[in-house]
Amino acid sequence: MGDRIGTGLRRRAAAGLAAVAALAASAAPERWDFERDAVGAAARGIRAEVGRWEVAEAGGSHVLAQRAESPKPTFNVALVDGTSYRDVDLSVRVRADAGAIDQGGGIVWRAKDRDNYYVARYNPMEDNLRVYKVESGRRTQLDHADAPGDKNWHTLRIVMTGREITGWLDGVKLLVAEDSTFPDAGRIGLWSKSDARSSFDDLTATVVATP
Numbered sequence: 001m002g003d004r005i006g007t008g009l010r011r012r013a014a015a016g017l018a019a020v021a022a023l024a025a026s027a028a029p030e031r032w033d034f035e036r037d038a039v040g041a042a043a044r045g046i047r048a049e050v051g052r053w054e055v056a057e058a059g060g061s062h063v064l065a066q067r068a069e070s071p072k073p074t075f076n077v078a079l080v081d082g083t084s085y086r087d088v089d090l091s092v093r094v095r096a097d098a099g100a101i102d103q104g105g106g107i108v109w110r111a112k113d114r115d116n117y118y119v120a121r122y123n124p125m126e127d128n129l130r131v132y133k134v135e136s137g138r139r140t141q142l143d144h145a146d147a148p149g150d151k152n153w154h155t156l157r158i159v160m161t162g163r164e165i166t167g168w169l170d171g172v173k174l175l176v177a178e179d180s181t182f183p184d185a186g187r188i189g190l191w192s193k194s195d196a197r198s199s200f201d202d203l204t205a206t207v208v209a210t211p
Contacts, residue, residue, distance in 0.1 A: 029206040032080065034062040049114035051076030051192065058095075058199055065097070069195040072101050075134065076196070077114045079189035080203075085109060086185035087208040091157040096124045096149070098197040104149070105192035105200065106156055110182040118182060119191045120158045120167050120175065124149020129169050131158070133181050143167070145174035153201075161208050 037043045037055040043064050046053065052068040053076075066076050088109055096103040106121030115137040122129050129147040132139045147169050157168040158175075163183070167175030188205050192198045 029204050030083070031205075032064075032203040033201060034064050037062055045081050046189075047079050047081055049077040049079055049189075050074060051078065053078045053190075056199065058201070061201065063095075063199040063201040064190065064203075065197065065199045066105065066190070066192045067197055069197070072194045074194055075114075075119075075137075075139070076105075076192045076194075077108065077111075077117075077189060078191075079108065079111055079114070079187045081187075083187045083205065084185045085188055085205055085207065086183075087161040087210050088188070089157070089159045089206040089208050090188060090204070091155060092190065092203045093153050093155050093201045094122055095153045095199045096122075096151050096196070097199055099125065099195045102193040102196040103198070105190065105196055105198040107158060107203070108187075108189035108191050109158065109160060110184070110186035111189055112182065112186055116182065117186065117189070118160070118165070118179070120156060120165075121191060121193070122147060122149075122154055122156055122169060123196075124151065129156075129167065129174050131165055131167055131175050131177055133179055135181055142177035142179055143175045145169075147174065159208060161210055 056065040103125040104123040108117045108119045111117035120131040127149045129145045131142045159166045163178045163180045165177040
């Protein structure tokens with residue numbers, strides 16, 4: 001009997017270790033830095049839903065730039081093919097390059113399509129950081145924070161678990177919101193509004209393991 005108990009314990013321990021290993025593997029970050037993409041071309045695996053998104057050179061590195069001067073009500077959206085995240089820790093480096101109507105940009109998550117998603121965006125023209133839901137193409141603000149603007153590189157980070165959203169700019173926690181409009185996993189992506197020409201680099205997404 002002792003051998004049978006010992007064997008059962010060993011099997012359960014092995015199963016537990018396998019589960020931990022699987023969880024650790026699922027939590028490995030994915031990263032897009034565009035270094036293998038050709039300047040002037042589309043980034044591989046990035047679908048330009050709205051706007052003109054192309055790889056550009058910046059400071060010796062490749063970045064993804066939104067170049068379209070879209071009209072005022074337009075949301076320029078690029079989604080990453082094959083991604084599916086629900087509880088996620090998401091970050092990107094963003095730089096405002098130009099824009100007379102709007103500037104800056106941000107990150108998209110839990111996207112069903114080009115008209116339904118969450119987005120957090122930094123706007124140096126308005127000196128703020130905001131998080132929204134976009135439902136059927138209509139934007140609703142969930143939280144707002146003052147954030148002095150410039151045209152340097154800034155790191156925007158969002159963590160969403162369940163219905164809770166937390167946002168940071170350059171390591172400073174600025175956004176806290178709750179929403180349940182999009183409860184399921186969806187694609188991640190990048191975003192700017194109207195004529196905001198912006199550059200993005202080091203898009204990173206990590207599954208947040210929840211009990």
